[in-house]
Amino acid sequence: MKPNPYRTERIAFTLLLISTVVIILPVFFIVFIIIQKGFSAISWEFLTSIPKMGMREGGIFPAIVGTLYLVLGTLIFALPLGVFSAIYLTEYAQDNLLTRLIKLAIINLAGVPSVVYGLFGLGIFVIFLKLGASILAGSLTLGVMVLPIIITTSKEALDSVPKSFREVSLSLGVSKWQTIRYSVLPHALPGILTGIILAISRAAGETAPILFTVAAFYLPKLPHSVFDQAMALPYHLYVISTQVPNVEVKIRYGTALVLMMIVLSLNLAAIILRSQFRKRKKW
Amino acid sequence: MVEKGNKLNARSLNIWFGTIYALKKITIDILENEILSIIGPANSGKSTFLRALNRLNDLNSDFHFEGNIFLDGKDIYRDISIGELRKKIGMVFALPVPLPLSVFENIAYGPRRHGIQDQGRLSEIVERTLTAAYLWDEVKDRLHTSAIKLSGGQQQRLCLARTLAVEPDIILYDEPCSSLDPISTAKIEEAMLRFKHKYTQILVTNNTKQAARVSDRTAFFLMGELVELDLTENMFTCPARKETNDYLSGRFG
Numbered sequence: 001m002k003p004n005p006y007r008t009e010r011i012a013f014t015l016l017l018i019s020t021v022v023i024i025l026p027v028f029f030i031v032f033i034i035i036q037k038g039f040s041a042i043s044w045e046f047l048t049s050i051p052k053m054g055m056r057e058g059g060i061f062p063a064i065v066g067t068l069y070l071v072l073g074t075l076i077f078a079l080p081l082g083v084f085s086a087i088y089l090t091e092y093a094q095d096n097l098l099t100r101l102i103k104l105a106i107i108n109l110a111g112v113p114s115v116v117y118g119l120f121g122l123g124i125f126v127i128f129l130k131l132g133a134s135i136l137a138g139s140l141t142l143g144v145m146v147l148p149i150i151i152t153t154s155k156e157a158l159d160s161v162p163k164s165f166r167e168v169s170l171s172l173g174v175s176k177w178q179t180i181r182y183s184v185l186p187h188a189l190p191g192i193l194t195g196i197i198l199a200i201s202r203a204a205g206e207t208a209p210i211l212f213t214v215a216a217f218y219l220p221k222l223p224h225s226v227f228d229q230a231m232a233l234p235y236h237l238y239v240i241s242t243q244v245p246n247v248e249v250k251i252r253y254g255t256a257l258v259l260m261m262i263v264l265s266l267n268l269a270a271i272i273l274r275s276q277f278r279k280r281k282k283w
Numbered sequence: 284m285v286e287k288g289n290k291l292n293a294r295s296l297n298i299w300f301g302t303i304y305a306l307k308k309i310t311i312d313i314l315e316n317e318i319l320s321i322i323g324p325a326n327s328g329k330s331t332f333l334r335a336l337n338r339l340n341d342l343n344s345d346f347h348f349e350g351n352i353f354l355d356g357k358d359i360y361r362d363i364s365i366g367e368l369r370k371k372i373g374m375v376f377a378l379p380v381p382l383p384l385s386v387f388e389n390i391a392y393g394p395r396r397h398g399i400q401d402q403g404r405l406s407e408i409v410e411r412t413l414t415a416a417y418l419w420d421e422v423k424d425r426l427h428t429s430a431i432k433l434s435g436g437q438q439q440r441l442c443l444a445r446t447l448a449v450e451p452d453i454i455l456y457d458e459p460c461s462s463l464d465p466i467s468t469a470k471i472e473e474a475m476l477r478f479k480h481k482y483t484q485i486l487v488t489n490n491t492k493q494a495a496r497v498s499d500r501t502a503f504f505l506m507g508e509l510v511e512l513d514l515t516e517n518m519f520t521c522p523a524r525k526e527t528n529d530y531l532s533g534r535f536g
Contacts, residue, residue, distance in 0.1 A: 164378070168445075169382075171373065173366045173368075174366070187383065
């Protein structure tokens with residue numbers, strides 16, 4: 001029998017559609033189940049009070065604050081370092097062995113499992129640099145983890161600025177640094193911002209890197225300085241789900257919901273920014 | 284030694300991009316206030332020569348060269364800083380490249396970077412350069428709209444005005460009219476002829492008729508070599524070399 005090309009096409013399209021739907025389903029179920037089971041836990045008190053009764057009651061305020069501190073600390077380290085090295089790599093670095101080695105290292109850094117970052121942070125920041133388990137050590141560890149994200153997205157954003165802008169600016173006798181400052185960075189900024197927000201959501205959601213470097217099992221007060229331990233949402237979720245018996249289901253799912261809302265809203269911000277960027281891109 | 288009236292001298296200039304030998308032993312003296320046009324088929328090294336003069340080839344990591352270029356008797360690699368050189372030698376590119384800024388800010392871009400912040404002076408520069416580039420009347424009411432909204436011909440005149448705004452001595456044109464309609468082309472040419480008393484101009488063009496219309500002297504490049512350089516009228520009436528004749532009469536290129 002001769003194959004009918006139109007029937008083949010229908011089969012192919014159906015397969016493609018099914019695969020797409022199968023991809024959407026888990027996302028849908030995750031969101032649905034977490035909202036269904038966790039929404040009733042969300043209250044002003046849950047968000048703003050400290051955990052009580054061995055985390056079986058009360059709120060998750062210290063974990064929210066800890067996560068926000070960690071994200072902020074991560075950015076303080078990774079943002080300048082990542083953006084500056086991306087600028088260096090795209091604008092200044094010659095194409096030589098060292099540069100290629102650096103680029104290779106960045107790509108590999110992105111592939112390192114997060115628990116390895118945790119172990120690395122424990123070895124370097126907590127023990128060797130004697131920072132102890134602290135917000136500082138955790139931020140540094142998360143910072144190293146998100147560096148490749150920031151560098152890669154920033155590099156892409158810088159590369160997407162047309163070469164002709166640089167040529168025009170240089171041909172007017174403008175210095176290279178001013179050219180970067182006034183003719184390249186402003187047009188790359190939205191792209192860089194998108195990378196930063198992706199880095200934030202990664203830093204907010206990871207458990208393994210903070211496991212050995214900062215996260216406190218139970219700490220019913222807010223940290224006083226960067227040398228204090230802190231609770232953090234992902235680790236708190238792990239603790240109340242597996243380490244503490246008899247925690248109400250809705251508290252666990254409520255915590256997951258809060259974490260997810262924080263990460264999702266950051267991702268949403270990234271998407272909105274990116275679409276703004278595309279609208280403004282007029283060359 | 285440099286003779287009087289010489290503005291720019293290339294001496295045995297050899298240029299390579301990696302292993303490609305792009306310019307071969309070019310020696311040219313460019314006279315003050317002349318319009319020199321450079322013609323030749325694609326890949327003959329015209330643009331490479333032009334971009335050597337303001338050191339724009341340096342952006343290419345494969346680029347290396349031998350020989351010397353002198354601006355007013357000073358070696359452009361040893362005696363002048365790259366910023367100063369490029370301020371003195373402006374360039375208009377083949378495709379109009381307005382920066383994604385307003386008309387005003389496009390012109391003010393160069394002066395601002397060179398330290399002029401006074402709004403009154405900037406306005407004066409914008410009006411003067413736009414007038415010189417025959418664009419003022421068309422854009423004076425929309426100085427603060429995006430330069431990208433201008434037509435192609437207007438954009439190219441904006442680029443010319445932007446080049447004028449940093450007060451160069453020399454203007455390089457790299458096929459400035461290749462994407463323009465005849466009327467815009469005529470305006471650019473008119474501006475070029477008007478600039479003669481003030482600037483030294485070098486025009487790379489694929490349009491031999493344009494070279495004949497505007498330039499005092501014409502150089503013919505072929506495969507990276509300078510084949511012939513003569514007064515434009517001589518070149519177009521009785522070229523000395525057979526290759527030039529063949530090119531001008533359309534037998535190749």
